[in-house]
Amino acid sequence: MRPFPTFLLAATVALPLVAAAPAGPMQIEHPWSRPAVQGSNGVGYVSVTNTGKTSDVLLSVSTPAAQRVEMHRSMVMNGVAMMHPVEGGLPIPAGTTAAFAPSGYHLMLIGLKQPLALGARFPMTLKFQKAGAVTVQFQVEAGAAAPMAGMRH
Numbered sequence: 755m756r757p758f759p760t761f762l763l764a765a766t767v768a769l770p771l772v773a774a775a776p777a778g779p780m781q782i783e784h785p786w787s788r789p790a791v792q793g794s795n796g797v798g799y800v801s802v803t804n805t806g807k808t809s810d811v812l813l814s815v816s817t818p819a820a821q822r823v824e825m826h827r828s829m830v831m832n833g834v835a836m837m838h839p840v841e842g843g844l845p846i847p848a849g850t851t852a853a854f855a856p857s858g859y860h861l862m863l864i865g866l867k868q869p870l871a872l873g874a875r876f877p878m879t880l881k882f883q884k885a886g887a888v889t890v891q892f893q894v895e896a897g898a899a900a901p902m903a904g905m906r907h
C-alpha cells in the first residue's frame with residue numbers, strides 16, 4: 755500500500771543533532787532498537803532528514819544482525835493493531851523528515867542472527883536512491899513502550 759503522507763514533517767527549523775552521522779544531504783538522528791533474543795524479530799527506529807534540494811527515496815535497509823530488514827507501518831484498523839510493509843521504498847522529499855518511531859513507521863529486523871542486548875550497538879545500512887548507502891550504528895535501548903495498547907512496534 756502507498757505510504758500515507760502524515761509522516762512528513764516540514765523541517766523548517768534547525769534541530770540539535772543527537773548521534774548524527776554525516777551522510778551527504780541525509781541527516782540521520784537517534785538510531786535505536788529494543789532488546790530482543792536471537793531468532794526473533796527486532797525493531798529499529800531512526801529519524802532521517804533530507805537537507806538537500808532534491809527528493810530522495812529510502813530504497814532498502816540491511817544489517818548483518820538479521821536475515822533481512824523490512825520497512826513497516828503500524829496502524830490500528832477496527833481496533834486491531836496491525837503492521838503493513840512499505841512497498842517500493844519510502845520517498846523523502848527535500849526539506850522533510852522521515853520518522854521511524856513507535857506506533858508509526860519502523861524498521862523490522864526479520865530473523866535476528868544475534869541477540870540484541872541492552873546497551874549493545876550494531877550497524878544498519880540505509881540505501882538511498884541518490885545519497886547511496888549510509889551505515890549507522892543503532893543502539894539497543896529500553897525506550898518507551900508503544901503509546902497505543904496492543905501495538906508492539
Ligand SMILES: [Cu+2]
Pocket residue numbers: 826827837860861862907
Ligand atoms: Cu513490523
